[in-house]
Amino acid sequence: MPKHKLDPNKWVDKYADYLFNYAIVRVNDREIANDLVSETFLAGLNSKDNFLGKASERTWLISILKRKVIDYYRRINSQKGKAEVRINYSDDENNGEWLEEQVADDFDRSAEDEMENEELRLAILECLDEINPKHAAIFKMKTIDGADTEAVCNEFKITPSNLWVIIHRARTALATCLEKKWL
Amino acid sequence: MQKPKFFILNCSDAANCCDKKEYNEASIREKTSIIIHNLFCKKCRDYSAKNSKLTQLIKKARIKACTSEEKRDIKEKLKQEISKQGSSSS
Numbered sequence: 207m208p209k210h211k212l213d214p215n216k217w218v219d220k221y222a223d224y225l226f227n228y229a230i231v232r233v234n235d236r237e238i239a240n241d242l243v244s245e246t247f248l249a250g251l252n253s254k255d256n257f258l259g260k261a262s263e264r265t266w267l268i269s270i271l272k273r274k275v276i277d278y279y280r281r282i283n284s285q286k287g288k289a290e291v292r293i294n295y296s297d298d299e300n301n302g303e304w305l306e307e308q309v310a311d312d313f314d315r316s317a318e319d320e321m322e323n324e325e326l327r328l329a330i331l332e333c334l335d336e337i338n339p340k341h342a343a344i345f346k347m348k349t350i351d352g353a354d355t356e357a358v359c360n361e362f363k364i365t366p367s368n369l370w371v372i373i374h375r376a377r378t379a380l381a382t383c384l385e386k387k388w389l
Numbered sequence: 390m391q392k393p394k395f396f397i398l399n400c401s402d403a404a405n406c407c408d409k410k411e412y413n414e415a416s417i418r419e420k421t422s423i424i425i426h427n428l429f430c431k432k433c434r435d436y437s438a439k440n441s442k443l444t445q446l447i448k449k450a451r452i453k454a455c456t457s458e459e460k461r462d463i464k465e466k467l468k469q470e471i472s473k474q475g476s477s478s479s
Contacts (some may be wrong), residue, residue, distance in 0.1 A: 223452075226455045244462070323450055330447060377411075
């Protein structure tokens with residue numbers, strides 16, 4: 207089995223999106239997710255001597271991030287009483303409204319849907335990892351950030367026809383990869 | 390790409406139009422040309438179906454990317470840490 211090596215200089219470009227997506231579904235806040243990701247990278251850097259090379263870089267970083275998320279939950283839950291449902295309407299007029307406030311959001315999605323979506327999300331990001339990094343960056347900017355053609359062309363200094371060729375290759379590669387991983 | 394004559398495309402142009410369509414950047418002429426091309430070409434028909442399915446999956450996944458500024462911040466922090474370690478170990 208080939209030994210995996212760590213290359214911290216490339217971490218952000220390669221794994222930031224993946225880790226960020228993992229974190230954001232768990233903490234539901236952009237800023238906190240970002241903090242957790244950067245903490246993960248720093249922790250990874252500090253303990254990179256402990257990396258045995260048995261798992262891939264990404265797996266290793268994810269396992270650190272998992273710890274960070276758990277720590278985060280411990281931290282916020284140690285402030286006692288936050289998770290309790292409080293009924294603090296003292297006057298008769300407002301009495302009963304608290305029940306309405308506790309009703310769940312009527313989002314049309316179940317926990318299973320969310321879980322499936324997360325797996326799909328990570329599968330897509332994994333596949334993007336496997337294709338040419340430049341193509342992946344262009345594809346991400348165009349498809350996920352929804353930038354218009356002109357902006358992408360300026361950013362990467364390519365012509366529009368060039369862009370469409372790259373997009374085509376990325377899409378074909380991604381479709382093949384997702385067929386293997388997802389369908 | 391040349392302008393299609395009488396809405397006739399070859400396969401690579403059809404694929405190109407099909408990609409554009411997924412980003413809502415195809416003209417009406419191009420869209421019509423794909424429909425006509427797909428009538429005769431099974432390969433491109435399959436590609437169109439696959440392509441729109443991919444778009445749907447990506448939409449469904451609702452991927453949230455870090456913005457480039459956020460990435461730059463993280464990179465900056467990481468770089469500082471790396472240089473700190475480098476100087477302490479040497």
